[in-house]
Amino acid sequence: MATASARRRANQGESRGNEDAATAELKTKLETCPDCTHKVRDGEEGIQCEICMYWHHSKCQKMAHEEYKVISANKQIHWYCRGCNKGMVNIVQTLASVQERQNKMEEEISKVKKDLGEVRQDLGDIEANIEKKIMESEKRLQRELTKMSKEAEIESFIEAKMVESAEMLEAKHIEEMEKLKTQITESDKKIEGVIDTKMIETREEERNKAERRNNVIIFGVGESDESETIKRIAHDRSTMNEILGTLMLENASMNKLIRLGKPATTADENGLTKPRPMKVVFDDEHSKNELLRRSKDLRKTKFKNIFIVQDQTLKERDERKQLMKERDEKRKQGQDMVVFQGKLVPRKPKPPTP
Numbered sequence: 001m002a003t004a005s006a007r008r009r010a011n012q013g014e015s016r017g018n019e020d021a022a023t024a025e026l027k028t029k030l031e032t033c034p035d036c037t038h039k040v041r042d043g044e045e046g047i048q049c050e051i052c053m054y055w056h057h058s059k060c061q062k063m064a065h066e067e068y069k070v071i072s073a074n075k076q077i078h079w080y081c082r083g084c085n086k087g088m089v090n091i092v093q094t095l096a097s098v099q100e101r102q103n104k105m106e107e108e109i110s111k112v113k114k115d116l117g118e119v120r121q122d123l124g125d126i127e128a129n130i131e132k133k134i135m136e137s138e139k140r141l142q143r144e145l146t147k148m149s150k151e152a153e154i155e156s157f158i159e160a161k162m163v164e165s166a167e168m169l170e171a172k173h174i175e176e177m178e179k180l181k182t183q184i185t186e187s188d189k190k191i192e193g194v195i196d197t198k199m200i201e202t203r204e205e206e207r208n209k210a211e212r213r214n215n216v217i218i219f220g221v222g223e224s225d226e227s228e229t230i231k232r233i234a235h236d237r238s239t240m241n242e243i244l245g246t247l248m249l250e251n252a253s254m255n256k257l258i259r260l261g262k263p264a265t266t267a268d269e270n271g272l273t274k275p276r277p278m279k280v281v282f283d284d285e286h287s288k289n290e291l292l293r294r295s296k297d298l299r300k301t302k303f304k305n306i307f308i309v310q311d312q313t314l315k316e317r318d319e320r321k322q323l324m325k326e327r328d329e330k331r332k333q334g335q336d337m338v339v340f341q342g343k344l345v346p347r348k349p350k351p352p353t354p
Contacts, residue, residue: 034081035060047071051084101202108198112191119187123180130173137165208313214255214282215311216291218243223263223275233257240280246301247294252287254280279311 032039033046033056040046040055045068048055058068061081071077080088141161224235236257244252257280264273282288288310295308312320323339330337336347 031055033057033060034083047079049081049084050078051080051088054081056081101206105198105202109195112194116187116191119183123184126176126180130169130176134169137169141165205313205315209316212311212313214285214288216280216282216288216308217260217311218278218280218306218308220306221275221278223259223273232259236278240278243298243303243306244291246303247291247297249287249290249294252291253283255283256281 030053034054035056040057045058046055047058047068071079141158145158221239224232226232226235240254240257244250257278259276259278261276263276267273292308292310298304298306320339323344326344327337327339337344338347
């Protein structure tokens with residue numbers, strides 16, 4: 001973070017003769033306050049954003065004189081203009097989300113490594129067992145030797161038994177080792193496959209979430225019975241604009257509006273057909289978030305029967321179904337639980353009516 005006075009002092013020793021036209025033009029542009037379009041001059045209270053690098057008048061950024069003095073005096077304070085500061089919030093949130101996903105991936109890798117360690121432990125047990133059998137065979141040979149009466153027979157017997165045992169044990173040991181090598185190789189391949197699959201699934205899930213970030217799904221919005229597609233689309237868009245107007249969101253910018261699935265062909269007992277869900281794609285995430293936040297206000301309007309949710313991936317929908325199932329089980333046990341922000345939590349008691 002720099003101030004106007006600090007900038008002038010830093011530039012006093014530099015030669016302006018070496019600046020070419022492009023550098024001078026860029027410098028002039030950065031010294032022009034984007035809020036009022038006037039140049040930040042010497043002696044004025046000016047402050048430079050550490051992200052966009054533009055100079056701003058402190059008053060244009062609605063900064064009190066005392067605040068400006070504190071920031072100017074403390075070089076360790078980082079300052080961002082109001083426009084860049086909004087972007088920093090999204091970056092911090094995204095980094096936190098990436099960190100959480102990385103932690104989950106590391107937990108899964110640790111589990112796989114633990115399984116590999118158990119396989120290697122089994123290998124050690126088998127090797128110990130083979131050594132034990134060798135020692136037992138040697139003991140049996142020793143007992144048999146004591147029963148021999150003749151030196152020649154003893155020597156011949158020992159040689160034959162030793163060779164036979166050594167060959168058998170060596171063959172068995174080689175066979176066991178080959179089996180273990182095969183098992184370890186297969187385990188390594190499985191581990192690599194699990195890691196690759198998890199990484200692919202994670203990237204695919206993040207891509208799907210990004211594609212749906214600005215989308216909502218609306219249930220219960222009646223469909224037009226017009227035969228022409230363009231008229232049905234116009235009807236849906238008009239209804240959506242009316243909903244946005246009811247929620248004081250006239251400035252929300254819709255990019256696309258789509259009916260999901262095929263139209264219903266059968267009617268209920270009242271002679272009505274169930275309307276298809278409607279996916280609405282906004283130009284920005286802020287408009288979508290505001291619609292979700294204010295949707296509860298529709299309960300006291302003619303749109304009280306519609307239901308608005310975030311457009312979710314298949315994995316998110318499956319996770320929510322599982323949470324709903326667990327919630328129902330808890331309620332059967334007398335626990336009043338609700339699903340909130342992807343977790344099962346107790347319902348907050350309503351405040352007493354005054």
